Amino acid sequence: VSFDGLIEAIIDGVLTGGVYALMAAGLSLIFGVLNIINIAQGAMVVLGAYLSYVLSVHLGIDLFVGLLITAPAMFALGVLLEWGFMRRLREGDRTAMSILVTYAFAIIIEGVLTKIFSSDYRELSAPYVNNSVHILNFYLPVIYLLGFAMAAALLGGLYLLFFRTKFGRGLRASLQNRTAADLIGINVDRTRMIAVGIGVAVTACGGMVYGATVAFNPDSGYDLISRLLAIVILGGMGSIGGAMVSAVALLVLADIVAVAWSPVWSVLVFYAAILLVLSLRPNGLFGARAVRAQ
Amino acid sequence: VSASVAADEGAAAAPPGEALAGGAGRRIGASLVAAIALALAILFGLVENGNQGNMSIAVFALIFMASVSAWNIFSGYSGYLALGHAVFFGTGAYTIALIGTDWHVPAGWAVMALLPVCGVTAGLVAIPVGLVALRTRRHTFVVVTIGVFFIFQTLATNLAFTGGTTGVQVPFVSWSFSVFNQRFYYVALALVVATVALSWSVRRSRFGLQLMAIRDDEERARGMGVRTARVKLAAFVLSAIPVGIAGGLWAYFLGSVYPQSAFDPLFDIALALMGFFGGIGTIAGPLLGALVLESLQQYFTQKFSANGLYLIVYGSLFLVVILLMPRGIVPSAAQWIRSWRTQRAGGASKPTAGADVAQVTS
Numbered sequence: 001v002s003f004d005g006l007i008e009a010i011i012d013g014v015l016t017g018g019v020y021a022l023m024a025a026g027l028s029l030i031f032g033v034l035n036i037i038n039i040a041q042g043a044m045v046v047l048g049a050y051l052s053y054v055l056s057v058h059l060g061i062d063l064f065v066g067l068l069i070t071a072p073a074m075f076a077l078g079v080l081l082e083w084g085f086m087r088r089l090r091e092g093d094r095t096a097m098s099i100l101v102t103y104a105f106a107i108i109i110e111g112v113l114t115k116i117f118s119s120d121y122r123e124l125s126a127p128y129v130n131n132s133v134h135i136l137n138f139y140l141p142v143i144y145l146l147g148f149a150m151a152a153a154l155l156g157g158l159y160l161l162f163f164r165t166k167f168g169r170g171l172r173a174s175l176q177n178r179t180a181a182d183l184i185g186i187n188v189d190r191t192r193m194i195a196v197g198i199g200v201a202v203t204a205c206g207g208m209v210y211g212a213t214v215a216f217n218p219d220s221g222y223d224l225i226s227r228l229l230a231i232v233i234l235g236g237m238g239s240i241g242g243a244m245v246s247a248v249a250l251l252v253l254a255d256i257v258a259v260a261w262s263p264v265w266s267v268l269v270f271y272a273a274i275l276l277v278l279s280l281r282p283n284g285l286f287g288a289r290a291v292r293a294q
Numbered sequence: 295v296s297a298s299v300a301a302d303e304g305a306a307a308a309p310p311g312e313a314l315a316g317g318a319g320r321r322i323g324a325s326l327v328a329a330i331a332l333a334l335a336i337l338f339g340l341v342e343n344g345n346q347g348n349m350s351i352a353v354f355a356l357i358f359m360a361s362v363s364a365w366n367i368f369s370g371y372s373g374y375l376a377l378g379h380a381v382f383f384g385t386g387a388y389t390i391a392l393i394g395t396d397w398h399v400p401a402g403w404a405v406m407a408l409l410p411v412c413g414v415t416a417g418l419v420a421i422p423v424g425l426v427a428l429r430t431r432r433h434t435f436v437v438v439t440i441g442v443f444f445i446f447q448t449l450a451t452n453l454a455f456t457g458g459t460t461g462v463q464v465p466f467v468s469w470s471f472s473v474f475n476q477r478f479y480y481v482a483l484a485l486v487v488a489t490v491a492l493s494w495s496v497r498r499s500r501f502g503l504q505l506m507a508i509r510d511d512e513e514r515a516r517g518m519g520v521r522t523a524r525v526k527l528a529a530f531v532l533s534a535i536p537v538g539i540a541g542g543l544w545a546y547f548l549g550s551v552y553p554q555s556a557f558d559p560l561f562d563i564a565l566a567l568m569g570f571f572g573g574i575g576t577i578a579g580p581l582l583g584a585l586v587l588e589s590l591q592q593y594f595t596q597k598f599s600a601n602g603l604y605l606i607v608y609g610s611l612f613l614v615v616i617l618l619m620p621r622g623i624v625p626s627a628a629q630w631i632r633s634w635r636t637q638r639a640g641g642a643s644k645p646t647a648g649a650d651v652a653q654v655t656s
Contacts, residue, residue, distance in 0.1 A: 095433035096375045103563050104612035111605025222559055226444040229437055264452045271445040279426050
């Protein structure tokens with residue numbers, strides 16, 4: 001492996017890691033607020049990619065402009081998921097049941113997409129998707145740079161929303177103690193609903209960048225969700241900062257494995273990370289809250 | 295006849311709710327056994343009918359009845375939701391394909407003799423998987439089983455000895471078309487009977503009680519002296535073995551093994567769906583769930599073969615089951631019948647009760 005190849009793998013890993021961080025942050029947020037593991041997050045990313053595909057191919061809307069339509073649509077889907085299903089699960093076994101419910105959601109999304117688009121691979125295209133810029137010795141695809149910039153901006157926005165607004169304070173309060181939050185006048189149900197909506201809405205942005213960087217079909221959600229789960233477990237469930245760090249770390253590692261060994265095995269980095277973390281610290285990286293819930 | 299009347303009256307004298315609940319429970323159990331016998335008879339009729347399409351539906355249904363019953367031994371009794379049993383199914387499938395080709399086993403009944411080996415390999419795989427996964431609790435455990443599943447799928451796709459995406463061919467059986475499905479049907483039926491016997495004996499044993507204590511309150515069970523880690527691992531391995539055998543049988547029935555079909559995420563979710571549909575933790579529930587859902591799915595696939603449609607139906611059905619009957623058909627029905635009986639007994643005055651007895655005796 002050449003030194004330049006290694007550096008390029010690291011840069012690619014950091015840039016794609018930003019987008020994965022955004023998608024994983026959504027997953028982590030949903031878990032943190034509701035103790036729900038959204039297995040459908042991967043399928044929702046793919047759904048977001050298809051929505052962008054429809055808008056750009058059939059209506060000629062630019063990929064980034066199209067997000068103004070797809071992100072609210074995915075937000076609505078998240079609200080529906082919370083209001084229609086999650087709220088109705090019993091508190092005691094909600095986490096286990098939510099895995100089944102969201103798995104069913106993932107299957108339905110996959111079925112609908114297969115029915116409409118068949119299982120052929122698609123790719124998003126735009127002028128900036130196929131171009132790359134020459135910096136020092138490296139050719140960086142423009143979409144990677146734009147995707148990373150957008151992910152960084154959105155993650156920054158999420159941070160401000162959580163730590164600098166009244167809504168964010170209410171959200172963090174209901175995350176810490178539902179009953180107490182209720183008592184001091186926070187509308188916990190509405191806060192949770194919006195949080196799940198935000199957690200799902202980020203998949204529209206993640207899906208657009210994902211669809212512009214790799215070919216996808218309705219089946220791609222499975223590969224995605226296993227990566228996202230690995231990121232979230234490594235970063236500590238419910239922790240958005242942890243998700244960001246571990247997303248970048250895992251993608252850099254995966255890209256190095258792909259360059260040094262074979263792209264085929266790079267995906268194993270994610271699974272190896274899950275197993276390593278869990279056999280060393282079964283609860284450690286999950287944060288105190290999750291441990292207490294068990 | 296008069297003795298039975300006396301017994302009935304004796305039961306009526308006992309605290310009404312308790313006696314009725316016990317009696318109703320026994321009767322529900324009996325009627326369930328009858329329902330399953332009836333269902334098996336229908337399946338048998340399909341097989342004897344000679345329609346090859348129906349026969350293969352019956353074989354698939356039986357393979358899933360065995361798999362869900364086995365899954366239930368761990369997930370149903372211990373309350374730990376495992377979503378990675380396709381690992382054992384695929385291990386069994388690859389075992390029979392690889393051993394069958396490498397050992398040059400003559401096709402026919404000789405390959406069937408390899409089925410126990412599939413159970414052994416699945417059990418051996420389950421030990422390390424269980425050791426890692428069972429270090430975690432509840433929902434983390436679910437995520438880990440999903441992760442382990444994807445590791446195995448990736449390995450099966452990319453390792454050299456599994457044949458990669460082209461898969462492996464299982465020795466071809468030269469049985470004539472007319473007896474092919476029938477023979478597989480009987481082997482699958484034997485597997486179902488054996489698995490149900492295993493599930494039943496676990497449920498009635500001290501081991502089963504320990505599992506159910508873990509399901510109810512794991513810390514308490516440990517406080518009471520249950521060696522939870524050991525018990526959970528034993529149940530996990532025990533539940534993997536029949537699933538491995540089912541995978542081997544399935545591979546032999548289809549004739550070839552591919553990573554995407556042997557390690558199928560839909561298999562993972564199918565076991566949970568069928569289990570929840572019928573009622574997890576019961577003996578009859580998994581059988582009923584697998585029988586209804588797998589037969590339906592096979593029928594739809596044969597009839598329409600529209601690939602996306604059955605995913606939609608499957609997912610929607612799952613949502614409905616979880617939201618409306620989170621405990622499954624069997625427990626919900628049992629509760630419904632019980633409350634109906636209590637209501638009727640509570641509302642009834644003396645004379646009608648006497649009329650009931652008269653009806654019983656006549």
